[in-house]
Amino acid sequence: MKRALAMLGALCVCISGCTADKPRPAPSPAGPQPAPALKLVAFESCDDLLAGLRAAAQEAVGPWGLGVGRGGVWLDGATGDMARAAGGAEAKAAAPGAETFSGTNTHEVGVDEPDLVKTDGKRIVTLTGGGVLKIVDVAAKRVTGELSVAGAADTNGKRAAMAANLLLSGDRVLVLGYDYGGGGIAEDVKDARAAGGPQVTLVDIAGAPKVIGRYTTDGALVDARQVGSTARVVVRSTPRLRFPDTSKLKNDEARLAANRSAIAAAPLADWLPRWDAEDATGRHTSGQVDCAAVSRPERYSGTAMLTVLSFDLAAPALGGGDPVTVVADGDTVYANGPSLYVASDQRWRVAMPMARTVARPEPPRTELFKFDISGSGKPRYVASGEVPGWLLNQYSLSEWDGYLRVATTDADDQGRQTSSTVYVLKQDGGRLAEAGHVGGLGKGERIYSVRFIATVGYVVTFRQTDPLYTLDLSSPAAPKVVGELKITGYSAYLHPAGAGRLIGVGQEASEQGRVQGTQISLFDVHDPAKPTRLARHQVPKASSEAEFDPHAFLFWPQTGLLVVPLYQQQEQGALVLRVGDATVAPVGTVRHPGQYSVIRRSLVIGGTLWTVSDAGLQANDAATLAEQGWLAL
Structure with a gap:
């Protein structure tokens, strides 16, 4: 998931220094000083909201605006999460008559996350790189439906949003699209549906797949989570301020004054996110987040807003999304079912110079915003806080x-x-x-x-x-x-593997810290005071997508099957291992036909291992890896 870059806050921290022998750390008052908790404060009225946004933005603006990109802030794409302690892909109950199956890996059981492939045990739903939704019948091992779900073109004919990830509930698929055009609706476009921005598409797959709704809004997609049939989609947006051309002004003081005047004249509509909903008949309903739905922490910059949208995938239409908005920034989403948190990692912000001086950047801090999503209705923004670091x-x-x-x-x-x-x-x-x-x-x-x-x-x-x-x-x-x-190398992803066991996926490294190839480790953590490594499997000069995207990791506890994508020089495939109580044993490697068929995801459905690449899907026997079928996409 990419991070959003905004132009306010702390400078990125440059990490350096050496590793020395360290005593075991312990809680100590001499440690990092905790940040004061951010207090939740409500706006009293729309006028109060506008006054607060103007004042905060005027404090944050510099002689050259709020940032380096069009519209005031430059965004680097989009970012970007029951057995309560269990994690990752769980055995799910399929429809009557079907066998158990895995989903793709998630953080919390019962909370689904957007990914490029989903399954209900009978069907596999996936997206091609060109934004085509494919429906695969698992039993017949054939494609039974397809539909282009790429976003609508803008007024210049440019594709505004590309289909990227999916959520699945029953016969409904929610397709999440990303706008790579620079942060949302263009300045000269009043119609939300004619421009860019995050686009959510609802598809019915009960028969031939068909679009039954689209929803477009300002900003950039951060992430989404799904509990039951309810999806929570988090979007960040920036104000659509129109700063004057200050390049011909004599000095920074004059430029700053001109920019502050522009902010003072900006109406509330320039801050509030806009949205457009299209139903199955093509009828559009447009609107803007109501100022009564906007809250704020005690301290805020007025340069970004976080909006949580709610969609019931079982409903006949997407509706207006029931937006709940906070005057804040954010790039990381976590949910455990009743609570959803959005975190703003200010390491990714860059301080703007004020006049001819450069303010010393504040220490990096992470702001946290909590929403109550315990019901299926509109979420509630309930608390804020912050901690030092990133x-x-x-x-x-x-x-x-x-x-x-x-x-x-x-x-x-x-x-x-x-x-x-x-x-x-x-x-x-x-x-x-x-x-x-x-x-x-x-x-x-x-x-x-x-x-x-x-x-x-x-x-x-x-x-x-x-x-x-x-x-x-x-x-x-x-x-x-x-x-x-203490061992050489590192684990970039940790996964629970039953009582007292922990799996690590990462890189082996030399004593000097030079990485040497993908490493899968099995740890015994039954006694937390004495963690040990029981076994490992190393592939020299290799790397895995699972090291930076946990969705690529599959562990099937029923049989101990572990699958990760593997890239090694000119070869790629899916490494298949068997994890025992104290062993990690290689089973083999699954490869797709074609030189550039990079395997991205894997699923277990019954006794079959399915692997997914941009080229197609392959079915292999989960025990022997004997090939059962290939479906080109």
Whole structure:
């Protein structure tokens, strides 16, 4: 998932320094200082909202605007998440008469995440690179339907959105599209459906697939989560401010004054996200987020808004999305079912110079915004908070028994000496307040992977060697490190593998920290004080998509089957392993025909292993890997 870049906040931290022998860290008042909790504050009226946005934007603006891109902010694409402790692909109950099956990997069981392939055990639904939805009958092993779901073209004939990921519920598919054109609706376009922006398409696949609704809005897609038939789609948007041409003004003071005047004249409509919904008959309904649906934390910049949209995939139409908006930025989404969090990693922001001076960047902090999604209706924005440092990804977040655990890496004032901390936060009214923290993890290193399982946390840091830390989080007020395992290389993704077992996917490395190839490790964490590595499998000079996208990882606990995509020089395929109680044994490699058939995902349906690439789908016997069929896409 790509990160959104905005032009306010802290400069990216440059990580350097060396790894030294470290004593086991422990909670200490000398660790990183916790940030004050962000208080939730409501706007009293539309006039209050406009006044607050103008004042915040005027404080943030510089002589050259709010950023470097058109419309004030430059976005680097889009970003971008029941057995409560279990993670990843679970055995799902298919329709009557069907066998169990896996989905693609997810963070929390019961919370689905958008991906390029979905299955219900009878059908496989996937997207081609050209935005064509394909429906595959699993039993017949053939394509039974297809539909182009690429976004509508804008007024210049340019494709506004490309289909990227899917969610599935019953006979409905929700297709999430991305706008790569630079952050949303163009300045001279008033009609939301004629321009870019995130596009959500609802497809009925009960018979021949057909589009029954489209929804377009301003901004960039951050991510989405689905519980039951309800999908929550998170979008970030920026104000559509029209700054004057200040290049001919004499100095920065004059430019700054002109920009502040432009902000003072901007109407509320320039901030509020617009949307357009199209039903199955082609009828359009357009609107804008109501100012009564907008909230804010106590401190905000007025340069970005986060909107959570809700869609019931079982409904006859998408509707207006029931938007709930916060004046904030965000790039990481995590949900566990009743709660949805959006985090803003300010490491990706760049401070703008004010006049002829450059303000010293503030230390990097991660802002957190909590929404209650426990029902199927409109979510509620309930709390905000912040912690020092930056996240790795959504796996840096986990809620357990009402406490949010957050793992971050932070740096000193010079951005040289790094260390990592796990914070435990508790909602207190409208605040996410700190209950406790444990710091000093991996001094001189940064986090490479995190996994929280019930009251235990696992954190991998790396620079030259890989300390795997085990954390006791049973007491939220006093979290502590209880174990540490030092090995070469690192795990970029951690996955629970049953009682007392943990799988790591990453890279082996030399004693000097030079990576040497993909490594799959099996850890014994039954005793958190004494983590050990039981077995490993290494593929020299190889890498795997699972190292940076956990959706590419498959572990089927019923048989111990483990599958990851593998890239090795001029060859690619899917590495298939069998994980035992203390072993990791190779089964073989699945390859698709064609030189550029890079396998991206894998699924287990009954006794068949399905692998998916841009070229097609292949079915292999899950036990022997004997080929059963190939479907070209």
